[in-house]
Amino acid sequence: MSGQGGVIFTRRASGLVRELSWLDVFIFVVAGPAASGVIYYSVSTAADFPGASLPLAFALGLLIFFPISLLVAINSATMPRSGGLYIAVSRVLGPTLGYLSAWLLFVGYGLSSGVLGYIVVGLIGSGFSTAALSSGVGWLTALGEAMQAPLWQTLGGVLWVVLFWAVAYRGIRHVKHIMRLIFFIPLTGITIAVLWFLFFGGLENVIQSFNDTWGVGAFEQIQSRANALGWKQDVFSLGATIKALIVVIWAYTSITIINYAGGEIKTPKTSMIRGFLLGTTFVGLFYVIIVLAVYRAFGDFVGQYDFLHDNHPDELASIMGGLVQPSVTFYFMSIAKNVWFGLLVAIAIALWFANSILPGFLANSRLAFAMAMDKSFPKALSNVNRRTGSPTTAVHLNAVFCLIGVLIMTLSVDVILSVLTLTVFFVFWPFGLSAMLLPYHKPEIYDRSPVKWELGRLPVMSLLGAFTFICGWFFIYLALRNFSPVIMLTLIAVMMVGMIVYLVQQAKNKREGVDVSKIYSQIPPE
Secondary structure, eight states, X not given: OEETTEESSSSSSOOOOOOBOHXXXXXXXXXXXXXXXXIIIHHHSTTTSTTOOHHHHHHHHHHHHHHHHHHHHHHHHHSOSBTTHHHHHHHHHOHHHHHHHHHHHHHHHHHHHHHHHHHHHHHHHHHHHHHHHHHOOHHHHHHHHHHTSHHHHHHHHHHHHHHHHHHHHTOHHHHHHHHHHHTHHHHXXXXXXXXXXXXXXXXXXHHHHHHHHHOTTHHHHHHXXXXXXTOOOOOOOHHHHHHTHHHHHHHTTTTTGGGGBGGGBSSHHHHHHHHHHHXXXXXXXXXXXXXXXXXXXXXXXXXXXXXXXXXXXXXXXXXXXXXOOOOHHHHHHHTOSSHHHHHHHHHHHHHHHHHTHHHHHHHHHHXXXXXXXXXXXXXXXXXXXXXXXXXXXXHHHHHHHHHHHHHHTTSOHHHHHHHHHXXXXXXXXXXXXXXXXXXHHOHHHHTXXXXXXXXXXXXXXXXXXXXXXXXXXXXXXXXXXXXXXXXXXXXXXXXXXXXXXXXHHHHHHHHTTOOHHHHTTSOOOO
16 A cells, blocks of 8 residues: 555554454444333333334334445445445545544544443442332342432443453453453343243233232222323324334444444455344344333333323322333333342343443544544554554543543433434445445445445445435434534534544645545555
């Protein structure tokens, strides 16, 4: 990768180590998505979308994201470099749009990892509180309340970030082994819960167990109070089901995250496609089964409970002995028979949120590394530790953004979630456009693709790109619906900071006589 002036990129080789197999791609695809979408929002928004079928909505989500994942897999196999979608966008649509997409993504992923660290502490605390209310064990109440307090959630979030910071710093081999270990803890927990819901024995047994946990007649009281206060089960509505896709789309956030570490995948031409397609299929079907199992076990009660929780919390608290947020773990603990068994499974499920932090560390540090290799980010971020194969400075920068994500959760949740949604999903429309144009604008890169299918005379890559382009704008539309002037100003400030860094780097490149066009005319070195 050199021209007349010598090395075009920061050096002739990336220094990263190809360590991950297709199994690791599969694990990251499954572990990366936002667990809150299926564990929390799938049952806590039942009253917000009257007539919606949440299992059907999650099935539609699979139909939306499978083509996108297929395109990302093909792109990653075509350009198996760290930086993923940033490389694709910048090489076809130009460095500025590529950088802006990557900068927003870097901010979104960095803050998200910190947010997850904060949330997982509160979720575990919620499990303790639920167990305390249902069992009357006093010390569980104190522990649950402490873990849900902002101070302890912040401290706990910082500890999660520091833990995964240390793992990411030690290199890709440690990341691989830790992910393989912790992946199966939440997977086992949610599998136990799903089997429990599916084979518990029908609604009569559910009612009996719920009442054994929360008091005689609690199930029936919740039903009658919800009906008396205005809840009613609407007939099925496809329109309402489509509106519920906002929950589903959030649940699929970060499903493509491993593509940003494409430079560390063994045999990427096969591993990316196999891992992505199997992982996406597994996630989609698993989501549908989880939601279907809960609604099959509890039926209309899910909507009735959610209605009271959102609109008449005092009524619900008087029945339950306290206010408990609806979630998959809450419904499992309500029929688990044994409070300690229920709590253990609930904690295992909650660790799904922590499970998503390490993929964020890996992807984001490699994204910063790729931008630095292109000389759009400070050169120091391309430094790689020869012993560990880790881009250490990039790992440290990501950790800073993660810590900010923890701290910002003590402020306005609405602001941070809206900004996260747009920053993470912004990249899909330019990526779709770049994939649509790649066979025509960069045929020399397209020729490297292991998949050159055609439909008629049109490349399948271009057709998938058109689909992703449309979906990208749909994602942005969903995010912007919740924007306020404060949120918009926050996002503008974030974009301005990123563009200032970019302009400073471009000015530096010009002073040093770097021909930026040569950088973006080819993909980075391995």
